[in-house]
Amino acid sequence: MPLSWNEIRSNALGFSKEWATGVKEEAEAKSFWDDFFRIFGLTRRHVASFEEPVKNLSGSYGFIDLFWKGTLLVEHKSRGKSLTKAQSQAMDYIQSLQREGRGDEAPRYLIVSDFAKIALHDLEEETSVEIPMGELHQRIELFGFIPGYKQHRLEPDDPINIKAVAIMGDLHDALEAGGYHGHQLERMLVRVLFCLFAEDTGIFERSAFELFLKNHTLADGSDLGSRLAQFFVVLNTPTTTRQSNLQEELSTLPYVNGELFAEFLDFAAFNRAMRNALISCTRFDWSRISPAVFGALFQAVMDTKERRQKGAHYTSERDIMKTISPLFLDALKESLEKAGASKPKLKAFLDRLSQIKLLDPACGCGNFLVVAYRELRLLELEALKRLYKGSKQSMLDVSTLSRVDVDQLYGIEIEEWPARIAEVAIWLMDHQMNQRLSQAFGAYYVRLPLVKSPHIVHGNALRIDWNDVLPAKQCTYVLGNPPFVGKAFRTSEQNEDMAMVWGKANGTGVLDYVTCWHKKSAEFCRESNIEIALVSTNSIAQGEQVGLVWGSLPGIVINFAHRTFAWSSEARGKAHVHVVIVGFSRQDKSPKRLFDYDAGSEEPSETNPSRLNAYLIDGPPILIHSRSKPICSVPPIVFGSMPNDGGALILNDKERKELLRIHPDAKGLLRRFVGALEFINSQSRWCLWLEGVSPDRWRSIQPIVDRVQACRKHRMESKRGITQNLAKSPYLFGEIRQPTSAYILVPSVSSEGRRYIPIGFCGRDVIASNLSLVVPNGGLYEFGILTSSMHMAWVRTVCGRMKSDYRYSAKLVYNNYPWPEKPTDKQKEAVEAAAQGVLDARALYADSTLADLYDPLSMPAELSKAHAKLDRAVEKCYRPQPFPSDRSRVEFLFELYQQLTQPITSETKKKP
Numbered sequence: 001m002p003l004s005w006n007e008i009r010s011n012a013l014g015f016s017k018e019w020a021t022g023v024k025e026e027a028e029a030k031s032f033w034d035d036f037f038r039i040f041g042l043t044r045r046h047v048a049s050f051e052e053p054v055k056n057l058s059g060s061y062g063f064i065d066l067f068w069k070g071t072l073l074v075e076h077k078s079r080g081k082s083l084t085k086a087q088s089q090a091m092d093y094i095q096s097l098q099r100e101g102r103g104d105e106a107p108r109y110l111i112v113s114d115f116a117k118i119a120l121h122d123l124e125e126e127t128s129v130e131i132p133m134g135e136l137h138q139r140i141e142l143f144g145f146i147p148g149y150k151q152h153r154l155e156p157d158d159p160i161n162i163k164a165v166a167i168m169g170d171l172h173d174a175l176e177a178g179g180y181h182g183h184q185l186e187r188m189l190v191r192v193l194f195c196l197f198a199e200d201t202g203i204f205e206r207s208a209f210e211l212f213l214k215n216h217t218l219a220d221g222s223d224l225g226s227r228l229a230q231f232f233v234v235l236n237t238p239t240t241t242r243q244s245n246l247q248e249e250l251s252t253l254p255y256v257n258g259e260l261f262a263e264f265l266d267f268a269a270f271n272r273a274m275r276n277a278l279i280s281c282t283r284f285d286w287s288r289i290s291p292a293v294f295g296a297l298f299q300a301v302m303d304t305k306e307r308r309q310k311g312a313h314y315t316s317e318r319d320i321m322k323t324i325s326p327l328f329l330d331a332l333k334e335s336l337e338k339a340g341a342s343k344p345k346l347k348a349f350l351d352r353l354s355q356i357k358l359l360d361p362a363c364g365c366g367n368f369l370v371v372a373y374r375e376l377r378l379l380e381l382e383a384l385k386r387l388y389k390g391s392k393q394s395m396l397d398v399s400t401l402s403r404v405d406v407d408q409l410y411g412i413e414i415e416e417w418p419a420r421i422a423e424v425a426i427w428l429m430d431h432q433m434n435q436r437l438s439q440a441f442g443a444y445y446v447r448l449p450l451v452k453s454p455h456i457v458h459g460n461a462l463r464i465d466w467n468d469v470l471p472a473k474q475c476t477y478v479l480g481n482p483p484f485v486g487k488a489f490r491t492s493e494q495n496e497d498m499a500m501v502w503g504k505a506n507g508t509g510v511l512d513y514v515t516c517w518h519k520k521s522a523e524f525c526r527e528s529n530i531e532i533a534l535v536s537t538n539s540i541a542q543g544e545q546v547g548l549v550w551g552s553l554p555g556i557v558i559n560f561a562h563r564t565f566a567w568s569s570e571a572r573g574k575a576h577v578h579v580v581i582v583g584f585s586r587q588d589k590s591p592k593r594l595f596d597y598d599a600g601s602e603e604p605s606e607t608n609p610s611r612l613n614a615y616l617i618d619g620p621p622i623l624i625h626s627r628s629k630p631i632c633s634v635p636p637i638v639f640g641s642m643p644n645d646g647g648a649l650i651l652n653d654k655e656r657k658e659l660l661r662i663h664p665d666a667k668g669l670l671r672r673f674v675g676a677l678e679f680i681n682s683q684s685r686w687c688l689w690l691e692g693v694s695p696d697r698w699r700s701i702q703p704i705v706d707r708v709q710a711c712r713k714h715r716m717e718s719k720r721g722i723t724q725n726l727a728k729s730p731y732l733f734g735e736i737r738q739p740t741s742a743y744i745l746v747p748s749v750s751s752e753g754r755r756y757i758p759i760g761f762c763g764r765d766v767i768a769s770n771l772s773l774v775v776p777n778g779g780l781y782e783f784g785i786l787t788s789s790m791h792m793a794w795v796r797t798v799c800g801r802m803k804s805d806y807r808y809s810a811k812l813v814y815n816n817y818p819w820p821e822k823p824t825d826k827q828k829e830a831v832e833a834a835a836q837g838v839l840d841a842r843a844l845y846a847d848s849t850l851a852d853l854y855d856p857l858s859m860p861a862e863l864s865k866a867h868a869k870l871d872r873a874v875e876k877c878y879r880p881q882p883f884p885s886d887r888s889r890v891e892f893l894f895e896l897y898q899q900l901t902q903p904i905t906s907e908t909k910k911k912p
């Protein structure tokens with residue numbers, strides 16, 4: 001294990017005195033650097049070599065004075081020589097390494113010295129510092145990377161992450177190909193990962209695992225399985241009970257325990273290639289992978305097909321912080337600031353931290369728990385610094401300072417591999433936090449053996465009682481990112497989960513799988529003050545699911561929320577999922593916190609409304625349910641006509657032309673047939689429309705007769721009695737709702753990328769399909785309201801979704817929409833004029849489809865201006881002041897909805 005900082009400083013002071021008179025590079029440099037590594041309790045030859053050959057541009061060889069592959073390059077000069085030239089020479093060596101294809105060996109750090117001074121260059125952080133030899137002990141922390149203290153700057157998309165997955169993937173594939181698989185393979189890889197991190201982060205002595213593999217296993221790999229088993233047994237054996245004749249690489253290992261190495265695994269049968277694969281893993285600098293991303297990365301190791309994709313991406317810490325900050329972190333930071341330097345308050349704060357217990361009931365590889373734990377430890381460290389400021393560090397027992405521990409973390413994960421990875425990731429984060437504690441108080445501290453463990457349960461969170469994992473009365477917070485699975489993509493097992501959680505509640509079959517965790521969380525906190533924050537698809541805050549989900553969670557209040565934003569998927573190249581984060585409990589907290597995202601913005605703006613409803617707006621606590629009639633005095637809206645014909649009554653352009661070529665007299669029997677797709681994209685479809693047509697007009701046209709017969713056959717073969725009955729009139733559509741005059745057509749499905757749904761007018765001869773909705777008696781005023789930003793704001797909040805597209809609903813969207821209450825004639829005329837302006841702007845581009853005109857990238861300026869004018873005219877029908885955002889529009893409309901429906905609600909209650 002690394003020495004404490006106090007010991008290292010003391011050694012550095014002795015080193016400075018010993019080498020105060022060093023002069024000649026050739027005679028003394030090697031001894032100098034051997035002694036330098038002893039400052040940190042390391043043997044130089046275990047990690048670095050002298051005179052490493054590297055070919056320069058001229059083809060001749062130069063020799064690096066000291067080289068630690070991937071970590072450090074040293075160039076030493078005699079006293080008084082130029083350190084600038086030494087640095088230039090060192091950089092030339094690095095370029096030569098790159099040219100030789102040895103880029104993996106390129107170091108992060110450069111040190112140049114002339115005995116009198118040591119200059120350290122961090123190529124990753126792009127920093128440099130020159131230290132006089134007499135001051136080395138005062139700046140020795142800068143060299144913390146040597147014993148394993150130094151942390152790297154961790155970048156989300158660092159190519160190093162992909163390489164780490166590839167390295168472990170090769171080892172995984174080699175073991176699996178040899179017949180070592182399942183639970184045994186998963187446990188083996190978790191242990192190997194721990195050992196790799198341990199030797200690069202100071203848990204083990206530097207290169208302890210690598211040296212054991214190289215020096216004490218046969219080159220052909222034949223004994224590697226048994227030797228690994230021995231290595232693991234030693235890690236699980238207290239140092240006081242170990243055999244006295246163990247090799248040095250084993251006897252110096254720490255006692256780990258913590259169940260990580262307790263289970264006996266079958267020996268893995270290695271060969272030469274597999275041994276080489278394992279040894280190649282040790283050459284990688286595992287300290288460069290943060291435990292916060294480590295789990296998500298290495299889940300990909302088990303998935304060979306998607307390894308290349310998944311290896312470079314993970315749930316970003318930024319998005320995790322969006323969950324934990326408003327849930328508990330911000331409040332804790334505020335409490336710490338209020339505590340100031342007050343010792344009683346700081347002690348009370350530390351007590352509070354030590355009692356917090358977190359549960360992630362869909363923890364995966366533990367990312368949320370790892371980041372949350374890190375933040376708790378950082379708060380604890382700051383409080384400890386304040387509490388013991390001015391105390392003599394030598395008098396403090398560092399091992400008793402930190403009381404926040406990994407056993408405060410609880411998780412449930414359905415797959416075993418991620419569950420085990422989560423445990424290791426948490427342990428490694430704990431070690432990194434202990435390193436910070438060591439640096440702050442000058443004494444080395446490591447929690448070994450692992451007496452306490454995170455409680456990660458391998459099981460189905462929807463089928464077990466969470467109280468068996470963590471009793472609700474002991475739990476403080478529930479958090480996480482449960483799986484996003486829509487109805488169409490659920491497995492049979494997931495459908496069974498849904499049935500178990502939701503029971504026979506009406507309509508819940510359409511809910512997203514993630515809602516099961518909301519239901520279970522609400523039940524879990526039934527008799528406690530647990531606060532919950534879950535990431536979810538935004539379907540739970542819009543459309544039909546809102547009433548079904550939140551209406552089934554009585555007593556639950558929403559305390560904070562992130563409105564819709566893009567959450568990165570776990571695989572590079574896949575589409576973003578649009579999500580919300582909802583923080584809720586049974587305890588009403590005030591003020592609320594609402595985070596909103598402007599288009600294209602990754603950072604939210606925050607407001608503090610006095611209330612938050614299930615649609616995540618500052619509005620009354622109402623839920624929008626389907627309604628058979630409009631709440632306002634407006635024309636009704638209905639679906640278009642449904643053929644129910646098996647395609648027999650529908651024709652494409654080619655079929656229509658062929659029919660009219662042979663039977664020109666059939667022209668009056670064919671009508672243009674328009675649904676959402678055809679209307680928006682100007683596509684041509686046709687239908688046989690025989691309503692009110694005398695049979696003698698079409699019975700002599702054999703192609704029509706054939707189609708009618710095909711329709712009859714389709715209906716008779718149906719298992720539904722209603723459809724079978726329609727076979728009595730196979731020449732008619734199954735459901736006819738065609739207006740007798742011009743009408744407004746509303747596409748039933750439209751892309752969410754459009755600012756407006758492309759609504760328009762159709763003549764009575766154009767047959768609207770059941771994939772569109774029609775307003776039979778709608779005029780310019782109704783068209784203007786429906787195609788305005790006011791209505792679109794309502795649509796985005798209330799309508800359901802098909803994938804991510806808007807799914808316009810008569811009963812949910814239109815019938816619940818609060819129209820302007822009492823617009824004046826002048827206001828209505830202004831809307832009608834502006835609505836005509838939109839139609840006129842469209843007419844300027846008659847050859848363009850509505851899809852072209854309403855694409856955000858190609859919307860003509862004239863059309864955009866016409867819509868802006870219409871929006872203002874519509875808004876004036878509601879109030880004189882303009883609305884600054886969609887959210888303000890929706891908040892206003894919800895207030896109006898409550899006013900409009902209050903009388904309806906009251907009358908309903910009076911009915912017997």
